[in-house]
Amino acid sequence: MPQELPGLYWDEAKQRYFPLASSRRPQGIGPSTSHPPTKPQSLATPQATGESHNLKRHRNRSLLRAREDARFSFRTAHKNKLMQLPLTNSIIVAHSQISCFQVAQTSHVASSSILSPSRCAITAFQAVSYNNSVHSFAGDTGGWFYSSVIGRDEPVTGYHTSHGWRPEFSLSSEISSICISGSRCIATSFGPESKILHFPLDLDSEDIRVARINNRSVRDIWTADFQGSRLVLGTNDQAVVIDDAADRATVRFMKTGSDVFAVAQDDNIIYTGSRAGIVQRFDSRIASTKGDRILSDPCTTQHNSVTNLKIFYDWQLLTSNIDGSLAMFDLRFPGNRTPVISFTGNINTYTTKTPIAVDPHEQFLFAAGQDRRIRLWSLRTGGAPLVSPASVFQKQFEDPIRALQVVEEQESVLGLWATSGAALYKYNLGQRMEEESEAMQC
Numbered sequence: 493m494p495q496e497l498p499g500l501y502w503d504e505a506k507q508r509y510f511p512l513a514s515s516r517r518p519q520g521i522g523p524s525t526s527h528p529p530t531k532p533q534s535l536a537t538p539q540a541t542g543e544s545h546n547l548k549r550h551r552n553r554s555l556l557r558a559r560e561d562a563r564f565s566f567r568t569a570h571k572n573k574l575m576q577l578p579l580t581n582s583i584i585v586a587h588s589q590i591s592c593f594q595v596a597q598t599s600h601v602a603s604s605s606i607l608s609p610s611r612c613a614i615t616a617f618q619a620v621s622y623n624n625s626v627h628s629f630a631g632d633t634g635g636w637f638y639s640s641v642i643g644r645d646e647p648v649t650g651y652h653t654s655h656g657w658r659p660e661f662s663l664s665s666e667i668s669s670i671c672i673s674g675s676r677c678i679a680t681s682f683g684p685e686s687k688i689l690h691f692p693l694d695l696d697s698e699d700i701r702v703a704r705i706n707n708r709s710v711r712d713i714w715t716a717d718f719q720g721s722r723l724v725l726g727t728n729d730q731a732v733v734i735d736d737a738a739d740r741a742t743v744r745f746m747k748t749g750s751d752v753f754a755v756a757q758d759d760n761i762i763y764t765g766s767r768a769g770i771v772q773r774f775d776s777r778i779a780s781t782k783g784d785r786i787l788s789d790p791c792t793t794q795h796n797s798v799t800n801l802k803i804f805y806d807w808q809l810l811t812s813n814i815d816g817s818l819a820m821f822d823l824r825f826p827g828n829r830t831p832v833i834s835f836t837g838n839i840n841t842y843t844t845k846t847p848i849a850v851d852p853h854e855q856f857l858f859a860a861g862q863d864r865r866i867r868l869w870s871l872r873t874g875g876a877p878l879v880s881p882a883s884v885f886q887k888q889f890e891d892p893i894r895a896l897q898v899v900e901e902q903e904s905v906l907g908l909w910a911t912s913g914a915a916l917y918k919y920n921l922g923q924r925m926e927e928e929s930e931a932m933q934c
Contacts (some may be wrong), residue, residue: 631667671718726752765798786826816840833874849896860893
């Protein structure tokens, strides 16, 4: 007779053992009748144990399979995201290149002159939309400050070309900068007795005044940056911080050891670019006037003056130097001296006033060279300037270009303003002469 094994039964017909939990067990087949009656009861425990073991093993396999499915799903989703990132960046870069190519084909430009008392060269320009009007301001080498207000419902064609400019004040020396924040415009003058003009955008306001820094060591305001209520001035050997430009409650001096040609603000952090080619970072919340030197190598930046600073994308700093170089640095790594993007092809050797401008959507970079030409780059790709045979950007101006600004005067309509000599030039970006002729015929 076959041996009795725990958890198994013998099938005479198949001549083999089967588990007690198997559904293939025939009815009536069981242990031999020669066994004591209590034997079937003793076999019930192994049978239950076998069923519990199989159920537990099935449950463990299900859990393992579920975990593997979850891991596979995560890996697949993560892989898809990684595959989508380059595609997304490629689409963004491609869109930027197409937009830049269209801007590079701009062939329409309008020019006008400000009827100044002295016919001096324009040195500063700023425009802003405020209360359904475009407020524009300009300053010249004779110290005259001009304003113009044009309604936004007026057509873009012919904007500012024939009327609207009027002289407001004379600061006696060259207007070195114009900056706007909120409802207030501030203009500064250059010279041993530098002045600060406060001019409101509200036409009904009479809060117009001229102020000076009550410190004999402050002179030669080269540049300024105005954000919120705080005004930062770039002067001789230092930066001057006025926390509240409206009442000049607090004035602080941040020593740089060299003339400050460029300033930029990012909340409580202030960046300065000096004649010595050094970029320094100051924290306005700290009482100390000592700044940290960043992004520069003393062996390579000496005498390569920093002429412009601009912050983009919340963490990138664009710098321009007197040798014509343009580069973008990552402010999250201030010790890294390698730029994230470089812009080549700009020309300069000694001019400190070579302006740059960026559009409000931060796609295009414009820079004026010492050769009196304007060049265009894509902020996302850098490299060489974008050119087009029919573009007006190939034109060389008769006088140096002292100011640049890109203004969104109407929805999706961008205009580049440039000043050269006593003239203002307005580029309708992306517009060509044949397009304007067709629009006028319609």
